Amino acid sequence: MSKYVHGYSDVEANRLKEQANSLADLIHHDSVWPAGSLILEAGCGVGAQTQTVAPQNPNCQFISIDISEESINKASKLIESEGIKNVEFQTADIFDLPYQDNYFDHIFLCFVLEHLPNPGQTLDKLKKKLKPNGTITLIEGDHGSTYFHPNSKAAQKAIQCQVELQKMNGGDANVGRKLYPMLENAGFKDIIVSPRQVYVDDSNPKLVEGFTRNTFIAMIKGVSKAAVNKNLIDQPSMKQGILDLYKTSEGGGTFCYTFFKGIGTK
Numbered sequence: 614m615s616k617y618v619h620g621y622s623d624v625e626a627n628r629l630k631e632q633a634n635s636l637a638d639l640i641h642h643d644s645v646w647p648a649g650s651l652i653l654e655a656g657c658g659v660g661a662q663t664q665t666v667a668p669q670n671p672n673c674q675f676i677s678i679d680i681s682e683e684s685i686n687k688a689s690k691l692i693e694s695e696g697i698k699n700v701e702f703q704t705a706d707i708f709d710l711p712y713q714d715n716y717f718d719h720i721f722l723c724f725v726l727e728h729l730p731n732p733g734q735t736l737d738k739l740k741k742k743l744k745p746n747g748t749i750t751l752i753e754g755d756h757g758s759t760y761f762h763p764n765s766k767a768a769q770k771a772i773q774c775q776v777e778l779q780k781m782n783g784g785d786a787n788v789g790r791k792l793y794p795m796l797e798n799a800g801f802k803d804i805i806v807s808p809r810q811v812y813v814d815d816s817n818p819k820l821v822e823g824f825t826r827n828t829f830i831a832m833i834k835g836v837s838k839a840a841v842n843k844n845l846i847d848q849p850s851m852k853q854g855i856l857d858l859y860k861t862s863e864g865g866g867t868f869c870y871t872f873f874k875g876i877g878t879k
């Protein structure tokens with residue numbers, strides 16, 4: 614748990630909510646499963662995605678799990694406060710799930726595989742828990758897809774620090790581009806991967822605030838101390854990188870990032 618690069622602070626919990634809210638349409642407009650499905654949401658965190666997908670599928674039952682009990686408590690409070698009734702929360706490890714094989718109709722993971730040292734093995738484990746013909750949805754980012762105006766070497770270097778830190782923790786911040794081969798290697802069929810690009814400019818101030826500033830730049834700021842402590846970058850360069858990232862969210866700036874959504878059938 615201590616290896617989780619973003620940590621479990623309230624600041625990070627808010628960042629996850631900003632991320633989920635600003636991306637809800639882009640990544641979840643098609644997160645709709647057959648009525649009656651029993652769905653495992655693995656790595657639900659503070660419930661930021663749960664609060665979109667559960668009400669969107671009122672006739673499905675969700676079991677949302679996370680390895681962090683603290684996050685599960687926050688998620689549970691959030692979902693209760695929204696009056697959402699079709700979610701049961703449990704603290705559990707993806708690698709040691711307390712459910713029998715062939716149990717779920719669907720399994721859903723959002724921004725989780727990127728933090729795991731063995732995503733292939735994770736998919737093998739999860740596949741066992743799916744019923745025959747059950748389906749899986751994976752949503753991941755890919756930091757290599759980030760480009761912006763005005764361009765800045767310092768900003769690119771700051772982003773690369775996040776990629777390196779995540780690698781040091783056993784994760785892969787560029788996992789989005791690998792979803793198809795990962796699903797294929799795990800033996801899923803009918804695989805479809807769709808890139809979901811976020812493009813942000815001044816015409817959409819809500820996205821400038823919600824995505825560029827409060828999701829992406831907040832993420833880089835969140836790892837800046839660790840990056841300096843691990844000698845990946847010096848403090849002035851990190852500061853410059855973050856300042857330059859902010860310029861992409863000020864008048865005339867633009868910001869692009871691509872998420873990937875993969876689905877497959879057991």
Ligand SMILES: C[S@@+](CC[C@H](N)C(=O)[O-])C[C@H]1O[C@@H](n2cnc3c(N)ncnc32)[C@H](O)[C@@H]1O
Binds near residue numbers: 629658706722723
């Ligand atoms: C970036 S957060 C994403 C949370 C949520 N899916 C979202 O999109 O807001 C990744 C989550 O995966 C959880 N996680 C990491 N390893 C896990 C494991 N082995 N079993 C269950 N959850 C895990 C972390 O505790 C964290 O809450």
